Every structure is written in C-alpha cells, then in structure tokens.
Amino acid sequence: MKLPNGVRMFLLRACSEALATFSNLCRRKIREENLCPICHPQEETLSHALWSCGVARDVWGQASRHIQKTTTNDPCFNVVWSQMRERLFQPEMEEAGMIKRLLWTRRNDFVHGKAFRHPNSIIQKTEGDLRCFKKAQTKTYVGITRGSTPCEKWKKPSEGKYKLNWDAAIDVSRDLVGIGGIIRDCNGEVLATLRAKRKMILSPFAAEAYALMVAMLFSNEAGILKLMLKGDSLQVVQKLQKLVEDWSIGGLIVEDTRKVLKSFISWSVCHTKRDANMIAHKLAKDALLSDYDLYDLEEIPNCIKQLVAVEAFVTLFKQ
Structure with a gap:
C-alpha cells in the first residue's frame, strides 16, 4: 500500500x-x-x-x-x-x-x-x-534539489527511545510566548506535537526554559517516558546538564524541569543548531497565531507537513 x-x-x-x-x-x-x-x-x-x-x-x-x-x-x-x-x-x-x-x-x-x-x-x-x-x-525530489535541505539534519533516536525537540518564540509587542514541541520515535514517525501560547514577559533564556517545561509535562501526560531532548538554546541545555545554582527565573524553571524529569524512565539532553530544530521553531511561531493550545496525537499539523516530509527524506537519503 x-x-x-x-x-x-x-x-x-x-x-x-x-x-x-x-x-x-x-x-x-x-x-x-x-x-x-x-x-x-x-x-x-x-x-x-x-x-x-x-x-x-x-x-x-x-x-x-x-x-x-x-x-x-x-x-x-x-x-x-x-x-x-x-x-x-x-x-x-x-x-x-x-x-x-x-x-x-x-x-x-x-x-x-x-x-x-x-x-x-x-x-x-x-x-x-x-x-x-x-x-x-x-514533488518531494524536486523540493530537495531546490535547496530545502537543512544544514544540520535531524537524527533519529536510538531504538526504544523517543526524541523531543522544543523551541520558544517571543512576540515582544504583545508580551506573548509561543511554545512548540514535537515527539518522534526511532523510525522518525511523529507521535505528538504541541503548540501553546502564554501571556507573559520573559527573557529568551526563560522563555526557552519554560517551553521545555511545558513540553516535558505534555510528554509525561502522554506516557512517553524515555526521552532524548533536543533544543537550540545552549544556555538551557547547559543548565540542565550541570547542577549549578541559578536564582533567575529561567534558572528556577530549569530546576523545576529537572524535578519533573526524575519521574521519567530515562532522559538525556543535547544542544542542536536551529537548522535541525526548524519544525519545533515553526510550531512555536504558529502557536502565537492560535487562540488556544493545540495538542495533536499521531497527526501532523498542516503548518509543518512539508518540513516533516523534507526532513524525513533527507534523513533517509543521508543514511
């Protein structure tokens, strides 16, 4: 078929x-x-x-x-x-x-x-x-040859684990934070996506940390407890990897996230470049345009369908 x-x-x-x-x-x-x-x-x-x-x-x-x-x-x-x-x-x-x-x-x-x-x-x-x-x-092959290949490709997680990419987008003029997250399995299949919007004033670091917290809670509720975390905020990744005292808003959010992660079976976190995190970034940007939170299970939102198709092809092509 x-x-x-x-x-x-x-x-x-x-x-x-x-x-x-x-x-x-x-x-x-x-x-x-x-x-x-x-x-x-x-x-x-x-x-x-x-x-x-x-x-x-x-x-x-x-x-x-x-x-x-x-x-x-x-x-x-x-x-x-x-x-x-x-x-x-x-x-x-x-x-x-x-x-x-x-x-x-x-x-x-x-x-x-x-x-x-x-x-x-x-x-x-x-x-x-x-x-x-x-x-x-x-059209897939035509799209790839026109330069839509990411500079750094998304990589599949190891067998039995799932990869969560997250990102945040900030609308300073409206004091809004958009949150995007996507969970995929070892075959590259999209299991769940998250788009959420919050009315708050946060620094880029705090916004990224908050986006990770929301994405983690979503994954926890979905019962996905073996995660590889990928984000393009190096500061958040480093804070999560190392237990360093930080009393800023972003630092406190990271500490709360670490507590949530204790309920997971296994987890790891790694920094990635924006090119390999474009889908999560697109979800975060799209969240700013929505009037309510959107949680999609086993269905790919229209705003990222083309990116998912291109990324899947590139991953397969370069293996």
Missing part, C-alpha cells in the same frame, strides 16, 4: 494492539473503566473503536462501496484488518487505512475535549489527504 509513513506506522501499532484504548489501559492497570468513551455500553477494544462502534460505522457507511459491503465482527483488530486485505483492492485498502487513522484521531480529540467531527468531514479529509500524498510523491 502507498500510504504516508505516519499512517503505515499507525496501522502497524494497531495490529500489534499497541494503541491506548481504554481496554488496553485497564489491562495495564492505568484505568479502572474500559467502556467506550463515545458510545459507553461496549468495551473499547481497538476493533470496536475503529470498526464496530456505532459512530465508526457511520463513517464506514460513507466509504467506497466495497468497503461498505465488508462485514466482520471479530474482536481482534489484526483479524479485521487481515480480512479486509483479503477482500479489498489496493486503492480501497489505502482508503480504509487512512479512515482508520482519522477515526483514531477523532476519538483522541473527543477524549481530550475537542469537538466531535462529522462523518462527512472524515471522508472528505481522507480523500483530500490521499490526493495530497500522491501529489507530494512527485
């Missing part, structure tokens, strides 16, 4: 039952209740969330005809996906894979308090994303 890497990785994790359904969280002793957060009466297994739930069926009922006619009630998602692969052609499988990813995104948005998206919007976004992806396949 020809699908974006993020969708392919999502399907791999889904078939491995590695997604945080309420059923999986109960099994891991993280939650006590395993009922579907949308329809409530049924246990939220992955097969239920992405296939048999009533609100999911509303979406599948507007998909391609062959997908609509697919019937399976197996409680295991891997079996459901295998049966679909046996019955559908490649274009329909690509459509189904994209829909499943968007259904999971819609579910996460609902759980985190966002508006519930209409089935029509899921189908329309599926069609639009597939068109954009196919179009991008013919």
